[in-house]
Amino acid sequence: MPATTLHQPESVPHSRLPAHVQPLECPAPWGRAVELAFLMWEKKSLAPTERFLRDFGLQIVSCTERKLVARGCGAAPAIYVAQQGSDNRFVGAAFVMSDDTDLAQYQRELGGRALQASDIPGGGRGVEILDPAGRKLWLLQGQARVAPLPTRDPAHTLPNNPYATVRVNQPLRTPVEPARVIRLGHFVLQTVDFMAMAQWYIRVLGLIPTDVQYLADGSPNLAFCRLNRGDTPADHHTVVFVGAIEEKYEHSAFEVLDIDALGQGQQVLRAQGHRHMWGLGRHVLGSQLFDYWYDPEGFEIEHYADGDVFTADVETCYSPLTFGSIWAWGQDAPASMKPSKSPRNLLRVFQLIRAGRLKPQRLKLLGEALDPPARPWL
Numbered sequence: 445m446p447a448t449t450l451h452q453p454e455s456v457p458h459s460r461l462p463a464h465v466q467p468l469e470c471p472a473p474w475g476r477a478v479e480l481a482f483l484m485w486e487k488k489s490l491a492p493t494e495r496f497l498r499d500f501g502l503q504i505v506s507c508t509e510r511k512l513v514a515r516g517c518g519a520a521p522a523i524y525v526a527q528q529g530s531d532n533r534f535v536g537a538a539f540v541m542s543d544d545t546d547l548a549q550y551q552r553e554l555g556g557r558a559l560q561a562s563d564i565p566g567g568g569r570g571v572e573i574l575d576p577a578g579r580k581l582w583l584l585q586g587q588a589r590v591a592p593l594p595t596r597d598p599a600h601t602l603p604n605n606p607y608a609t610v611r612v613n614q615p616l617r618t619p620v621e622p623a624r625v626i627r628l629g630h631f632v633l634q635t636v637d638f639m640a641m642a643q644w645y646i647r648v649l650g651l652i653p654t655d656v657q658y659l660a661d662g663s664p665n666l667a668f669c670r671l672n673r674g675d676t677p678a679d680h681h682t683v684v685f686v687g688a689i690e691e692k693y694e695h696s697a698f699e700v701l702d703i704d705a706l707g708q709g710q711q712v713l714r715a716q717g718h719r720h721m722w723g724l725g726r727h728v729l730g731s732q733l734f735d736y737w738y739d740p741e742g743f744e745i746e747h748y749a750d751g752d753v754f755t756a757d758v759e760t761c762y763s764p765l766t767f768g769s770i771w772a773w774g775q776d777a778p779a780s781m782k783p784s785k786s787p788r789n790l791l792r793v794f795q796l797i798r799a800g801r802l803k804p805q806r807l808k809l810l811g812e813a814l815d816p817p818a819r820p821w822l
């Protein structure tokens with residue numbers, strides 16, 4: 445086994461960026477997103493999603509044949525909203541914007557549509573805009589909060605380690621129950637024009653790139669972006685962009701209490717016959733403990749705990765893109781985490797190259813970064 449496969453890629457701050465690495469330039473923001481409020485979905489039938497979400501640990505607020513609203517145990521009135529429709533698809537995301545963000549600017553300059561308070565879980569006001577791939581983005585202000593729901597105490601408040609035994613005469617017994625989701629954490633988008641998509645979101649939401657990964661030619665191809673919450677710590681990433689060969693929802697992630705919630709929740713989801721994808725493991729960039737699942741229509745959805753948080757003043761770090769840098773330990777990452785080589789995608793690549801939207805050289809570099817097995821011993 446070559447020892448080189450066991451090292452982790454070096455990460456350098458923006459201020460010490462090597463000359464061959466191109467920085468991800470951040471355009472001036474129009475406003476500032478302070479919370480990822482909820483994700484919006486269209487499903488042909490809502491009943492399988494309702495059943496899955498209950499087992500996944502969300503609380504159903506309301507469910508009719510036309511609309512499903514679910515929340516976590518936190519103070520957000522909704523974190524998952526699905527409408528019944530003719531397709532199964534990720535529709536987009538809603539963000540809470542800072543009070544000093546001028547929503548009228550988005551209406552003026554991006555042709556945004558004012559939202560009705562009755563259409564927003566928790567009410568308030570908002571604007572709907574479309575991202576460059578046609579996904580909906582709802583920018584909200586004045587949404588009401590709800591009373592948090594009770595959870596058990598986190599198990600890791602009582603850790604025993606070789607140097608400190610804080611749990612004495614007290615066994616650790618966590619219940620076999622769905623991993624109660626506390627809040628919505630992040631979502632990941634694959635995109636053909638990485639730079640344009642990342643910069644569009646950075647400008648619209650005021651995102652801060654926490655970690656950027658680049659190809660062998662030094663061009664950025666992946667950005668983990670956090671919200672600008674000033675001195676209040678924000679998740680390592682709330683929106684992630686990955687340069688790929690299609691415009692695609694990759695996955696979304698929901699925070700649970702601790703590693704025992706992940707493990708016990710996995711037992712419940714397995715027992716209920718849901719399709720497991722990947723985990724448990726720990727990520728490198730963001731450090732989350734993770735467990736990935738497929739929802740009833742095959743969309744990837746993640747449970748996580750114990751992620752990194754950063755204040756707004758921490759500078760962006762850069763590292764080379766490798767498949768192995770997705771995770772620190774755990775089972776081998778599934779191939780679905782990288783662009784698939786299905787006949788449909790090969791045709792798509794051919795069309796993108798012919799249309800001048802994808803350069804063969806970039807495709808080659810992407811393959812060199814992601815194709816080699818990251819952990820040959822798995």
Ligand SMILES: [Fe+2]
Nearest residue numbers: 695696697746
């Ligand atoms: Fe994730």
